Amino acid sequence: MSTTTTYAATGLTCGHCVSAVTEELSALPGVTSVTVELNAGGTSPVHVTSNAPLDQAQVLEAVDEAGYTLASPTP
Numbered sequence: 001m002s003t004t005t006t007y008a009a010t011g012l013t014c015g016h017c018v019s020a021v022t023e024e025l026s027a028l029p030g031v032t033s034v035t036v037e038l039n040a041g042g043t044s045p046v047h048v049t050s051n052a053p054l055d056q057a058q059v060l061e062a063v064d065e066a067g068y069t070l071a072s073p074t075p
């Protein structure tokens, strides 16, 4: 069973940022797909689909590693 969680990322400005975040998140165990809705200079929704429960700290860390900030999942 797969679950999609939506996070809010800030600091993304272009397609390069999108691929950096997508790459880091895709590398996490259980993640099957990552979709980023780029909103340059604002808050970009990030949809993370996984087939296992995600460790939220790991998700935040992955985005931090890419150089961006992720807020908690939106309900």
Ligand SMILES: [Cu+2]
Binding pocket: 012, 013, 014, 015, 016, 017, 018
């Ligand atoms: Cu960029």
